[in-house]
Amino acid sequence: DIVMTQSPDSLAVSLGERATIxxxxxxxxxxxxxxxxxxxxxxxxPGQPPKVLIYWASTRKPGVPDRFSGTGSGTDFTLSISSLxxxxxxxxxxxxxxxxxxxxxxxxxxxxx
Amino acid sequence: xxxxxxxxxxxxxxxxALSLNCTVSGGSITNYYWTWVRQxxxxxxxxxxxxxxxxxxxxxPSLGSRVTMSVDTSENHFSLKxxxxxxxxTAVYFCARLGEGHCGPTSCHKVLDPWGQGTLVTVxx
Numbered sequence: 001d002i003v004m005t006q007s008p009d010s011l012a013v014s015l016g017e018r019a020t021i022x023x024x025x026x027x028x029x030x031x032x033x034x035x036x037x038x039x040x041x042x043x044x045x046p047g048q049p050p051k052v053l054i055y056w057a058s059t060r061k062p063g064v065p066d067r068f069s070g071t072g073s074g075t076d077f078t079l080s081i082s083s084l085x086x087x088x089x090x091x092x093x094x095x096x097x098x099x100x101x102x103x104x105x106x107x108x109x110x111x112x113x
Numbered sequence: 114x115x116x117x118x119x120x121x122x123x124x125x126x127x128x129x130a131l132s133l134n135c136t137v138s139g140g141s142i143t144n145y146y147w148t149w150v151r152q153x154x155x156x157x158x159x160x161x162x163x164x165x166x167x168x169x170x171x172x173x174p175s176l177g178s179r180v181t182m183s184v185d186t187s188e189n190h191f192s193l194k195x196x197x198x199x200x201x202x203t204a205v206y207f208c209a210r211l212g213e214g215h216c217g218p219t220s221c222h223k224v225l226d227p228w229g230q231g232t233l234v235t236v237x238x
Contacts (some may be wrong), residue, residue, distance in 0.1 A: 001175070038214075040224045049228035050158065055213050061226070093158060100220045101173040102160040 002027055002096050006105035012113040019081040021108045023094035028074045029057075031098065038098035041070055041079045044107075045090045053092075054079065086112065115140040117208050117229035125236050131195040135208030135229055142166050142184065146211035146221055147191045149182065151204040152231070159204075163211060163221060164191055171220060198236045205231040 003026040013019040029038045037057035042050035052061050054070035057077055067082040081088055089112060094105040121133035135147065148163035162172035164182040172180045176195075184191040195202060207228050214223030 038222055042225075049207055049209075049231050050225070051228070052212070052224050052226040055224045061213075095158075095224070097214060097222045097224060099222075100171060101175065102225075104158040104160070106157040 001101055002029075002099060002103050004094055004096055004103050004105040006092075006094060006108050008108060009106065010109040010111065012111045013081075013084045014113045015086065016083050017113075019084050019088070019110055021079045021092050021110070023072075023077045023079070023105050025075045025077075025096055029077075029096050029098040030074050037073050037077070038096060039070075039072070039077050040095045040097065041068075042093045042095060043088075043090045044093065045087075050093065081110075084110075084112070115210060115227060117210065117227065119206060119208050119229045119232040121206075121232060121234065123233060123235060125198055125234060126238050127199055127236055128197055131193075131198050131202065131234055131236075133193045133206055133208075133232065133234070134190050135192070136188075136190040137210075138189070142186055142189045142191065146216065146223065147184065148209050148211055148225060149193045150207045150209060150225065150228075151202075152207070153201075153204045161193065161206075200236045203234065203236045205233050207231045 005024050039057040041054040044050040058070045069080050071078045091107045093107045116138050118136050125131045143166045149161040164170040170182045179196045181194045209225040209228040211223035212226035
């Protein structure tokens with residue numbers, strides 16, 4: 001199974017500041033035949049189900065604010081929130097869909113400082 | 114807009130079977146893949162398996178042979194059955210649709226979108 005490791009486990013950022021979460025996989029998520037990274041990011045607000053923000057490592061789902069961005073390739077990925085808003089308080093999880101079984105990172109809890 | 118809603122007992126005794134349903138509204142269950150994920154209290158997400166509307170399914174090997182999924186296209190819902198549960202199976206169980214991505218002859222490579230609200234199942238005597 002592919003192991004996904006996020007850092008940090010929790011993060012406190014001031015409103016309007018930048019938040020950065022990293023995700024590492026123990027094998028490459030880049031499929032050479034289509035040059036795509038099979039990595040998604042989900043946001044899970046308190047008491048809510050996860051919601052996909054980004055897929056293919058850097059493609060924002062339509063309707064997701066452009067302050068959210070995903071970068072990275074291979075085994076190292078980053079989710080950035082450029083200017084933190086109060087509604088961004090949530091747990092963020094990365095997810096590899098490169099191979100079955102699907103696996104997720106342990107989650108990063110983002111709070112307001 | 115497709116919506117999913119889980120239903121089932123909130124409390125199950127150890128060694129018994131857990132059965133959950135996921136009802137799909139706002140769209141057809143046909144020609145899509147549907148999946149189950151669980152989240153133990155305070156922990157990360159664990160993928161359980163997925164099933165196509167045709168009935169073809171794939172499960173997480175870590176769960177062994179305890180898991181069975183089924184689909185009822187006439188009722189527009191799909192189901193999860195988990196045998197021989199233990200307290201370690203206590204979790205919020207989510208259903209979701211497989212969205213963006215693609216499926217090959219033996220496996221799917223898709224994100225999970227959208228998700229149901231989730232239902233807490235506690236395993237306790």
